[in-house]
Amino acid sequence: MSNLNATLNSIAKPLSGLAPWLLRLTLGISFFLHGYSKFPLPPEKMVGWFSSVGIPAPEVVSSMVAIGETTAGIGVILGGLLGSSLGHIITRLSGGAIMVIMIGAFSIAHADWFITAKLFTSEQIFLLALGTYFAIRGND
Numbered sequence: 373m374s375n376l377n378a379t380l381n382s383i384a385k386p387l388s389g390l391a392p393w394l395l396r397l398t399l400g401i402s403f404f405l406h407g408y409s410k411f412p413l414p415p416e417k418m419v420g421w422f423s424s425v426g427i428p429a430p431e432v433v434s435s436m437v438a439i440g441e442t443t444a445g446i447g448v449i450l451g452g453l454l455g456s457s458l459g460h461i462i463t464r465l466s467g468g469a470i471m472v473i474m475i476g477a478f479s480i481a482h483a484d485w486f487i488t489a490k491l492f493t494s495e496q497i498f499l500l501a502l503g504t505y506f507a508i509r510g511n512d
Contacts, residue, residue: 395502399506400446400447403448404442404446406441407437407440408441408442411438413434413435415438419431422434440472444470444503445466448466451511452511455511461510463510464508464510467506468503468507470503475500477496
């Protein structure tokens with residue numbers, strides 16, 4: 373068993389620096405694309421839906437969501453590229469923004485998912501989890 377572990381360690385060790393980037397790039401690109409797909413502003417489909425569920429100022433809120441998604445996605449990637457204390461802060465703030473957006477999405481659009489199989493079989497739970505990870509860890 374220890375030989376297998378040693379072999380796996382020798383294969384994985386040179387790649388260990390890439391591991392956080394797999395998470396960072398996946399989250400950053402995904403969130404950027406989610407937001408970018410809502411342009412031009414205001415996103416008409418989202419405005420109509422927000423209006424139908426009683427969200428106040430739906431043009432403003434839906435535009436803020438689109439801008440927040442694109443900038444948070446870019447921030448998660450950019451924060452890792454900077455690598456400085458500024459990069460650490462950008463990563464944490466971007467992860468926090470993703471948390472807020474995803475909690476809002478769950479509360480508004482998917483309230484019936486809480487603690488059900490649907491929650492844990494959707495990609496949204498992973499976006500929330502990764503955003504939380506980067507909000508907590510930053511670039512550490």
